[in-house]
Amino acid sequence: MPGLEDLYREIILDHYRNPRNRGELETPPAHRVEGFNPLCGDEIVLYLDLDADGRVADIRISGQGCSISQSSASMMSAAVKGKTVAEIDDLTRAFKAMMSIHENSLEGAETTEPIDAPDVKLGDLEALRGVVKFPVRIKCATLAWNTLAQGIEESSA
Amino acid sequence: MAVSTDPIDGTRLKEQFPLLSREVHGKPIVYLDSAATSQKPLSVLNAMDDYYRTINSNVHRGVYMIAEEATNRMEIARALVRDFIGARSSSEIIFTKNATEALNMVAQSWGRANLSAGDVVVLSHMEHHANIVPWHMLAAEIGIQLRWIPLDTEGRLDLTELDTLLDGAKVLSVTAMSNVLGTMNPVRTLTDAARKAGAISMIDGCQSVPHGTTNVQELGADFLAFSGHKMCGPTGIGVLYGREDLLEAMPPFLGGGEMIRDVRLDGFTTNDLPWKFEAGTPAIAEIIGLGAAVEWLNGVGMDNIRAHEVSLTEYTISTLHQRFGDRINIHGPTSALERGGVFSFDFDGLHPHDISQVLDQHAVCVRAGHHCAKPLMKLLGIGATARASVYVYNDTADIDALADALDATGAFFTL
Numbered sequence A: 001m002p003g004l005e006d007l008y009r010e011i012i013l014d015h016y017r018n019p020r021n022r023g024e025l026e027t028p029p030a031h032r033v034e035g036f037n038p039l040c041g042d043e044i045v046l047y048l049d050l051d052a053d054g055r056v057a058d059i060r061i062s063g064q065g066c067s068i069s070q071s072s073a074s075m076m077s078a079a080v081k082g083k084t085v086a087e088i089d090d091l092t093r094a095f096k097a098m099m100s101i102h103e104n105s106l107e108g109a110e111t112t113e114p115i116d117a118p119d120v121k122l123g124d125l126e127a128l129r130g131v132v133k134f135p136v137r138i139k140c141a142t143l144a145w146n147t148l149a150q151g152i153e154e155s156s157a
Numbered sequence B: 001m002a003v004s005t006d007p008i009d010g011t012r013l014k015e016q017f018p019l020l021s022r023e024v025h026g027k028p029i030v031y032l033d034s035a036a037t038s039q040k041p042l043s044v045l046n047a048m049d050d051y052y053r054t055i056n057s058n059v060h061r062g063v064y065m066i067a068e069e070a071t072n073r074m075e076i077a078r079a080l081v082r083d084f085i086g087a088r089s090s091s092e093i094i095f096t097k098n099a100t101e102a103l104n105m106v107a108q109s110w111g112r113a114n115l116s117a118g119d120v121v122v123l124s125h126m127e128h129h130a131n132i133v134p135w136h137m138l139a140a141e142i143g144i145q146l147r148w149i150p151l152d153t154e155g156r157l158d159l160t161e162l163d164t165l166l167d168g169a170k171v172l173s174v175t176a177m178s179n180v181l182g183t184m185n186p187v188r189t190l191t192d193a194a195r196k197a198g199a200i201s202m203i204d205g206c207q208s209v210p211h212g213t214t215n216v217q218e219l220g221a222d223f224l225a226f227s228g229h230k231m232c233g234p235t236g237i238g239v240l241y242g243r244e245d246l247l248e249a250m251p252p253f254l255g256g257g258e259m260i261r262d263v264r265l266d267g268f269t270t271n272d273l274p275w276k277f278e279a280g281t282p283a284i285a286e287i288i289g290l291g292a293a294v295e296w297l298n299g300v301g302m303d304n305i306r307a308h309e310v311s312l313t314e315y316t317i318s319t320l321h322q323r324f325g326d327r328i329n330i331h332g333p334t335s336a337l338e339r340g341g342v343f344s345f346d347f348d349g350l351h352p353h354d355i356s357q358v359l360d361q362h363a364v365c366v367r368a369g370h371h372c373a374k375p376l377m378k379l380l381g382i383g384a385t386a387r388a389s390v391y392v393y394n395d396t397a398d399i400d401a402l403a404d405a406l407d408a409t410g411a412f413f414t415l
C-alpha cells in the first residue's frame, strides 16, 4: 500500500513551498503559453524565452495548482534552463516514460513495456516517481511538461 | 447558538451499512461524501439480491408466476416513491437511469415540443452541470436563451430581480439545494413566481429529496428530478416526477419496447403513463432496491433525518471554526436552518487535491474538485474546493475525525 511519503517526498514539498522561477517574462521576446487540467481546475502559465541557438535562455511559471503540479513545474523549470530544445525533448521523454508506465497499465495493456526512454539523468525529478502509485495525480505531474512541449512547438514554429 | 436536539443516533445506524464497517489504510472508514453518493443499508442490498435469487425475470409481458411477482415488486416500488414525494398518481413517477437522464428528458422531450428560438429558460448560478448542459444543448439546437438567477454574498439565490428574470420565460429550472454551498432554496417562492409568469418549473431534487420530507404539491413543482443512489438506493436508477397533464402532452424520449401500445409499418402509438417514458427493459433490481431504500428512509423518518443533519451541521460548522479559526473558510450560508450538510471549504491555502489526499491516509473520504458546478466555481473565484458531506449515518465522531485529519494535513504541509 503506497503511503503519503511515496507521493510527497521532501524535495517535492520543498519545491512546492519555494517554487523556482516563479513569475512572468515580457512578451515578446518571451513566448506565453497556458496549460489547463480540466479535472481539477489547475492552471499553469509558462513564459519561455528561447535564444537564437534554440536554448532556454529563461523560463518563468505562474498559475495555480496542487503541490504535485506546482512542484513538478518548479523542478522542470530548473531542469530545462540553459538546455537546448533537443536536450529538453530527451528529458521530456524520460520524464514521461517514468510517468506513463502506470498510465499504460491503467489502459489495460498486457505488458507494461518500458517506453523507449532516452538515457538521461532526471535528478530531482526522480522524486516524482512515486506519483505513479497515485494514478489520479499523474496528470498533475505531467501538466507542466505538456505545456512546455506546446510552448516549444509554438515558439519554434 | 442553541444546539438542536438530535433524534437519530448515527453511531447505531452505521451498523446497518456494511461498507461503514470496513477499514481503509488500516483505520475505520470515515465516509463524508454522501453528496456524491450515499452508502446502502443491508435491507437495500438484500432486496436486490433477493430479486436476482428468487424472481429474476423480465417484467410486464410474462404470464408466469415469477414474472408477475417481479412486475408487482417493481410497481410497489413505484407506489412507494409516489407516496414518498406526495405525487397524486403512479403515472407521474417515471423511472430513469439517474437525475441527469430525468433532467435531459424534460429538456429534450418537453423542450423540443414546446420551445422555439428566442424562448427563455431561467436557471441559477448554483446549478449542477446536469441542469445546465441539457439547456445549452437545446440552445445550440433551437436557439433558446438562458437567464441566470444570481447569488448573494452568503451563497443564497438573490431573488430581487426574479420577476424581471422570469418575465416572458417559458421554463424555470433550479436546484432545491446546492451540492457545493449547501444552500437550500425557497422552492415554493420560485415555483409560484414561475407560475405567475406563465413558465413551467422543474426542480433538481438530487440534494434535497434524500435529506428531508418532500411533497411535490407543497413545492408546486411541475417536474422534479432526483437520483436513487444519493438516498440509500442503488446506482442506475433515478426518478422524474412530472405533472400528469404535462407528461400526457409530452412526446416520448426514447423509442422501443415497453413504451408503445401499437407498432405498425407506418408508425406507432405510445403506451400509457408512466411506461410511455420507460423504453426497453427497466433497471428492475435497481427499482426494487430504490423501493427498499424508500422503506428504510420512511422507517427512520425524513423529519428525523433533517433534524439530525441540522444538529450535525451546527456541530460541524462550530467545531471547524473553533479548531481552525481563520485557517478555514466554509462556503455557503452560516445558519444550519438555511442549509444542508454539505461543506465546501478552503483550508490553509492548500489545494483541495492535497487536502483530500492526506485525509484519505486518515481514512477520511471527502471530495475535491469543481463538483460539476464550474459556473459556480468561477463566480466564487476558485478552481476547486474540498467538500465534506454528511447523511443519516454520520455522527459527531466523524466530524471530530475530519478535524483531526485536517490538523494533520496542515502540519504535514507547513512543516
Ligand SMILES: Cc1ncc(COP(=O)(O)O)c(C=O)c1O
Pocket: B035, B036, B098, B099, B100, B101, B128, B130, B131, B175, B177, B178, B179, B204, B206, B207, B227, B372
Ligand atoms: C444538484 C445535483 N444535480 C444533479 C446531479 C446529478 O446526479 P446524477 O449524476 O446521479 O445524475 C447531482 C449529483 O452529483 C447533484 O448534486
